Amino acid sequence: MPDTLTTPPVLVRQNADRSRPSTAEWLVGATGRFGLVGLLVLVIATFSALSPSTYFTVTNFRLILVNQTVTVIVALAATLPLLAHYLDASVGPMLGLAQGLAVWLIAVRDVPVWLAVVAVLAAAVAVGVLNTLLVLRFGMSSIIATLATGSVLMGLLYLITGGRVIFQNVPESFTGIARGDLAGIPLPLLYLLAIVIVLEVVVVWTPFGQRMYSMDGNLRGAARAGIDVNSYTLRAFVGAAVLAALAGLLLASRIGSGQPAVGQQFLLPAFAAAFLGAAVLRPGRVNMLGTLIAAYFVSFTIAGLQHLGAATWIESVFNGVAVIGGVSVAGLAVRRRRRLAVRHVERLEAEHPEPPHPASERDRP
Amino acid sequence: MPDTLTTPPVLVRQNADRSRPSTAEWLVGATGRFGLVGLLVLVIATFSALSPSTYFTVTNFRLILVNQTVTVIVALAATLPLLAHYLDASVGPMLGLAQGLAVWLIAVRDVPVWLAVVAVLAAAVAVGVLNTLLVLRFGMSSIIATLATGSVLMGLLYLITGGRVIFQNVPESFTGIARGDLAGIPLPLLYLLAIVIVLEVVVVWTPFGQRMYSMDGNLRGAARAGIDVNSYTLRAFVGAAVLAALAGLLLASRIGSGQPAVGQQFLLPAFAAAFLGAAVLRPGRVNMLGTLIAAYFVSFTIAGLQHLGAATWIESVFNGVAVIGGVSVAGLAVRRRRRLAVRHVERLEAEHPEPPHPASERDRP
Amino acid sequence: DDSPSADGPGPVDDAYTAKAADLVEKGTGGLLYFEGAEADLTLDKIKKYQDWSGPTESAKPVAGARLSIIVCKIGTSCEEVGRKAAAIAQQIGWSAEVIDGQGTPEGFQKAFATAAARKPSAVITVAIPENQAADGIRELQQSKIPVVGVSAIKEGGSVGFDANVSSRETFQSVLQVTQAIAESKGAAKAVFLWDVGYPHLVEALDTSRRVFAACTGCQVLEVRERTLAQAGDPIEMQNITTSLIQKYGNDLQYIFTPYGNGVESVIAALQAAGRTDVKVLSKNAEPERLGSVAKGDQFADFGAVRGWNAYAAIDQVVRLLAGQPALPDAEQGIPATIFRQSNAPDDGKVDWNSYVDFAERYTRMWSAAK
Amino acid sequence: MSGTPVLEAVGITKSYGRVRAVSDVSFDVRPGEILGVVGDNGAGKSTLMNVVSGAITPDRGHLLVAGRQLAPHTIAQARVAGIEMIYQDLGLSDNLSLVENVFLGREWTGGPPLLPILRKRAMRARTRTLLESLGIDLYDMDVLVEGLSGGQRQMVAIARALVADREPRVMVMDEPTAALGTTESRVVNDLIVRLRDRGYAVVVISHRIPELLELADRLLVMKGGRAVHHGPTRDLDVERCVQLIVRGADARERSAH
Amino acid sequence: MSGTPVLEAVGITKSYGRVRAVSDVSFDVRPGEILGVVGDNGAGKSTLMNVVSGAITPDRGHLLVAGRQLAPHTIAQARVAGIEMIYQDLGLSDNLSLVENVFLGREWTGGPPLLPILRKRAMRARTRTLLESLGIDLYDMDVLVEGLSGGQRQMVAIARALVADREPRVMVMDEPTAALGTTESRVVNDLIVRLRDRGYAVVVISHRIPELLELADRLLVMKGGRAVHHGPTRDLDVERCVQLIVRGADARERSAH
Numbered sequence A, B: 001m002p003d004t005l006t007t008p009p010v011l012v013r014q015n016a017d018r019s020r021p022s023t024a025e026w027l028v029g030a031t032g033r034f035g036l037v038g039l040l041v042l043v044i045a046t047f048s049a050l051s052p053s054t055y056f057t058v059t060n061f062r063l064i065l066v067n068q069t070v071t072v073i074v075a076l077a078a079t080l081p082l083l084a085h086y087l088d089a090s091v092g093p094m095l096g097l098a099q100g101l102a103v104w105l106i107a108v109r110d111v112p113v114w115l116a117v118v119a120v121l122a123a124a125v126a127v128g129v130l131n132t133l134l135v136l137r138f139g140m141s142s143i144i145a146t147l148a149t150g151s152v153l154m155g156l157l158y159l160i161t162g163g164r165v166i167f168q169n170v171p172e173s174f175t176g177i178a179r180g181d182l183a184g185i186p187l188p189l190l191y192l193l194a195i196v197i198v199l200e201v202v203v204v205w206t207p208f209g210q211r212m213y214s215m216d217g218n219l220r221g222a223a224r225a226g227i228d229v230n231s232y233t234l235r236a237f238v239g240a241a242v243l244a245a246l247a248g249l250l251l252a253s254r255i256g257s258g259q260p261a262v263g264q265q266f267l268l269p270a271f272a273a274a275f276l277g278a279a280v281l282r283p284g285r286v287n288m289l290g291t292l293i294a295a296y297f298v299s300f301t302i303a304g305l306q307h308l309g310a311a312t313w314i315e316s317v318f319n320g321v322a323v324i325g326g327v328s329v330a331g332l333a334v335r336r337r338r339r340l341a342v343r344h345v346e347r348l349e350a351e352h353p354e355p356p357h358p359a360s361e362r363d364r365p
Numbered sequence C: 001d002d003s004p005s006a007d008g009p010g011p012v013d014d015a016y017t018a019k020a021a022d023l024v025e026k027g028t029g030g031l032l033y034f035e036g037a038e039a040d041l042t043l044d045k046i047k048k049y050q051d052w053s054g055p056t057e058s059a060k061p062v063a064g065a066r067l068s069i070i071v072c073k074i075g076t077s078c079e080e081v082g083r084k085a086a087a088i089a090q091q092i093g094w095s096a097e098v099i100d101g102q103g104t105p106e107g108f109q110k111a112f113a114t115a116a117a118r119k120p121s122a123v124i125t126v127a128i129p130e131n132q133a134a135d136g137i138r139e140l141q142q143s144k145i146p147v148v149g150v151s152a153i154k155e156g157g158s159v160g161f162d163a164n165v166s167s168r169e170t171f172q173s174v175l176q177v178t179q180a181i182a183e184s185k186g187a188a189k190a191v192f193l194w195d196v197g198y199p200h201l202v203e204a205l206d207t208s209r210r211v212f213a214a215c216t217g218c219q220v221l222e223v224r225e226r227t228l229a230q231a232g233d234p235i236e237m238q239n240i241t242t243s244l245i246q247k248y249g250n251d252l253q254y255i256f257t258p259y260g261n262g263v264e265s266v267i268a269a270l271q272a273a274g275r276t277d278v279k280v281l282s283k284n285a286e287p288e289r290l291g292s293v294a295k296g297d298q299f300a301d302f303g304a305v306r307g308w309n310a311y312a313a314i315d316q317v318v319r320l321l322a323g324q325p326a327l328p329d330a331e332q333g334i335p336a337t338i339f340r341q342s343n344a345p346d347d348g349k350v351d352w353n354s355y356v357d358f359a360e361r362y363t364r365m366w367s368a369a370k
Numbered sequence D, E: 001m002s003g004t005p006v007l008e009a010v011g012i013t014k015s016y017g018r019v020r021a022v023s024d025v026s027f028d029v030r031p032g033e034i035l036g037v038v039g040d041n042g043a044g045k046s047t048l049m050n051v052v053s054g055a056i057t058p059d060r061g062h063l064l065v066a067g068r069q070l071a072p073h074t075i076a077q078a079r080v081a082g083i084e085m086i087y088q089d090l091g092l093s094d095n096l097s098l099v100e101n102v103f104l105g106r107e108w109t110g111g112p113p114l115l116p117i118l119r120k121r122a123m124r125a126r127t128r129t130l131l132e133s134l135g136i137d138l139y140d141m142d143v144l145v146e147g148l149s150g151g152q153r154q155m156v157a158i159a160r161a162l163v164a165d166r167e168p169r170v171m172v173m174d175e176p177t178a179a180l181g182t183t184e185s186r187v188v189n190d191l192i193v194r195l196r197d198r199g200y201a202v203v204v205i206s207h208r209i210p211e212l213l214e215l216a217d218r219l220l221v222m223k224g225g226r227a228v229h230h231g232p233t234r235d236l237d238v239e240r241c242v243q244l245i246v247r248g249a250d251a252r253e254r255s256a257h
Ligand SMILES: Nc1ncnc2c1ncn2[C@@H]1O[C@H](COP(=O)(O)OP(=O)(O)OP(=O)(O)O)[C@@H](O)[C@H]1O
Pocket: B014, B015, D016, D019, D020, D021, D022, D039, D040, D041, D042, D043, D044, D045, D046, D047, D048, D088, E146, E147, E148, E149, E150, E151, E152, E179, E181
């Protein structure tokens, strides 16, 4: 309705300093946004300097990048519902079920690979729908609903595998999915790249992301703004389950077997990456690239520690400290930036004791 | 300020039916509140009927009750910050660190038992303070802060134990803490009883509980209502850590050794019990007795399934289904009750097509 | 006291029971070994160790090899074996380093990546199942780096180790049931509290059940499956134990377990229920378990000579680097022993060298080779 | 006041447990007309209008939009039918920026058909001009709305209703000027008149009776969940109106004597 | 207007990043006096009063309560000093019941000294009479406040300020009647007068200028974060007041010509 309003003169101007931000402000802001990226570079540089012959090698980087793909995809899966502050604790178990189910179908039931993949994805969609139903229809808090679903999935995984590793008759056509190369780039990395690009575009470039955020801020308000809350919740949970299933397929194809108890251990790293990632790029908002950077930051550091022969417990401690450090540095940067802006305004005011009156334009006829 | 207001006549009366609730309404309400208690009784009755000679015995009940004490105490620990919707994921690792640290101090460093207990509790207080700092000062979301703390704690546990079970030189004076009886009642049950009574009184009978809830509903509002938000957050996290440490001490004393990797596995059952418990007694609000009932409901059922020799996977599936069932039945009961009330009003209105006018009293002089 | 429970069937003193008793007697304090494939084990194939049972011919170690040794998890007996192998490698002029596998498939992946980045001459893994590290193994094999799996059996998946050195898990399991058969005089009633999540444990279960079934008076009450995660959950293990106690009452006499994890919780539950008469058997001779056996809390534990497998692993590497075929696992000849309260060390530390001087045998063999 | 009603509500009833919020209320509003809704606190005004906008499902009753039945319906369906509402609680998402709130649910997008890329710059500019035309000039369009003053928030909620991509036929405003200053209120009242003049049906809930009597063409007075008056404002003055609010149907009867 | 000020604010300044919400504002209020605060939306009224109540820490400036300095201070300290505030956003906890909200933070307790047992029945009864004296009669004191109408919520927030266990010396009300109906507003205005008559200093922020001019003894007019007028209401009429709000200090200068 553009022409409903014949623009009258502005009545009230907000009293604000409208000059450009200072370099210091800009720097502090950038630190908050790109601090973790910088830290990642720093970490790689440090470890490369410390063990140049083993850490700073193409093989090592390649392996770290490839090994982490499964964890990163699960982290991305966890990030999706987290946009609307839904905690999906079933992504780990969904990964577990996916890898077990796929290998069982292919190796035990002799189902063609493509059909098994379709079946696993169908199962993932069903799990996503179930989570949505529990959260929306039964009004359960997302974490409890997905913990419960996850428990059921782990049970089903045990049931399907009979508690045993399935490792016989896994065909090359299945293991080939994850083990090949394309133009020298390992396939898992290409898959990850494709997933990240799609998610980043959908979440950041289209209205999807901000609509999901709005549900976190005010679910009822979002609904009243005409957002189909049910549909977005469904998309988030189904998306998360499907991503987790893809991660599971990738894992099974890489390992070439179906494990009866894989799943829960992915939860912590996934959520840590998602939350740590929320401190990057768009501080305060979980986001896909942030999750990716956070996950790789942690894994490059841990690989470096391992190259230096650090003790096992260090990894666990480091994980915790990295998250605490990352999140709080980003938080501090935001606050510091605000304080710098205030000081800037104060300085200006001190220079011009009576600033141009907010409404002065209007007063001069 | 009681006499500031000289009571004027009421101007606006809410249009509501003020008759007593019908039996149906009362029944549905009670189902919501006490459904899980009923289910617990039903479960015990069913399994007792199925295997009367082995399940329905004093020894069995005693053992189930005692075995579960540690889990229940951790669940109570998780419930405390959950009152204000803080998810404390460090209770499991805190339990782990407590049991490892206690046994290490006593068996390896020859510290007297009382001193070791004091040291463990002091460590717990420190962890609680750390969590509070992260959440309040650094503005981290509680789940990520406590996941990070938990990761650090698990690392420390590994460091202390060197990754091995500590089993030598654990004195009777320590194992006696959990292994004895008092008047035929096992000590762990007495400890649990004491903890539950204290928590229930503090949370339900004193202002503590509702102040914590108010922080969930509107943190800023609570602060403006004069509630010392920092102090309550601190009390919740320290309380949770101390309870988890007590659970750890109890576990170590029962098992008589310090384990290097115990901790994370308590998280799921603890949160499941806390959330499931929120569906009982005071629907929608996490509460201490509810957590207790929920934890025992799950464990009695699982014990029953184990008696019948059910397959391993059934336990996992059941856990999930119980939580889903429990929470959604309670939710449905609340909604059903509301609908019954509406129908009641409709019936009344149908009987007296023009009900007594809301303001009619005032109109007749 | 050694008498079986009163309401069980009477002692069956047949030849099988006598054989079992004989083996137990020889194996307590002494060593037992077997011939043939481990999966086909029967009581007849088990012998008292007298003479050297290992290989007698090998190759000359190549000069200047570099090893990466991935252990299942630092702080366990895996690490002990790994460190031992590293020491042996250094003795023959090689370099070696130990990498932590952190006990999870993801940890194994990371460790394999670290190993691959170092481009070693060969890789030794300790207690890492083929199926959980198949991609890592394949990656190394593609770079022409041979991989020797210690404490790992041939699983028959699409990717396998270049050579295996078993740590006699199946053998130890068979000894577990043998112990029970002997102890109960052929009337044991037992529960297998087992983990079937690992192929080598499935093999151990199948074989030991077969051996146990040959005892006519014995009875498997139940095979109760549980996962490693459950074993690490003390409450879960106590619940399971409690349910077993309630379900079988005094029939429950023996509990067989596949590893030390969670056994202390089982024992704690038994003690809490006042059932100190139930005998818990475990294997792998982990120090805490041996300590528990020495204290009388646990009934028996079993172990294959540790350190021997480290030599066997280096020997496999020696052969592979020399271009020879690997030695079949059946010919490793690693013996095992039984720990009871009488011979278990209080502190859990076993001086394996005192049983047999395998170190001297292997060094001599290598220096003798051309 | 020409023509047939664009919106007709028939026998709307809604209870919350034993509380009867709205009791068998019918009303209509015509194109080019402003319908004022007044009543005590808790009289059921917001509940009734939330039923109209689809935010609440009534226990009984239905809506007719331009003669066609629309009930039970969702918010999205109501929007398609041309019903737009500004809620009393504003319904802003505190964690989104000002622009994001204004355009929430109907962002401007470009790009290929299946890939709606946000046109952030355009939306930011539009938000600025929209707010300026409502009389306020804010420094930062990317500030989170939680940092806005009460009246600024209200303006954002109003701006949100004005970016509808299809022209609404019915605009419902629940106390749109409650938090506004005198001059700002005037701007909004002018806006309401302009909307009416463009042929919209505007429903305004307000407690500022004198203002409303000037503004509205007809008035719906509610009391205890019931409609006690529904007619042209020219029959009413402030005193009479307050009488109706306080005494309800009785006041009408009395005056009939 | 007798005696010395009970509350004096000196040079209060508060910025949010580049937005200057309050800029060097000083004012005072005396016992038995009603101080009205008016100004455009975003003029800084709420920010200023939140500084007074301790909810916001100012960048510069301090408070004197009965001559003693009180800054920087917390909400709890302000309460002890006798400052009570009703916030514009009400600050209710939607997941608590009506009674719990009213008594939040100062529940009535009995029992042994270290074990303050809630006196739920007594609080429920008190809440009922309190709300009735404010003119509204609600069916269920245990209903969650999220189920209340806009005006009912406002009443709950007002009731909350009235259960202070120590008599406040300064009562600050941020737009207390914004969501209230005509009759309900009157009750609250009566209440404000009664509070003044008991010797309290009452600060009322409001956009209803005519009402405020009748009610207040003195007026503080804000514009763009600055105080442009601070003086007795008898010098002002509605027109003059609006002038001040719109034109700020210039209006004063012009009239001085
Ligand atoms: N979700 C709910 N749960 C319970 N009762 C409710 C709910 N919503 C409204 N009510 C009750 O219904 C009645 C009507 O509320 P409504 O919000 O429609 O009033 P209103 O006329 O808009 O009042 P106000 O002028 O104060 O905004 C009130 O008594 C209120 O308490």
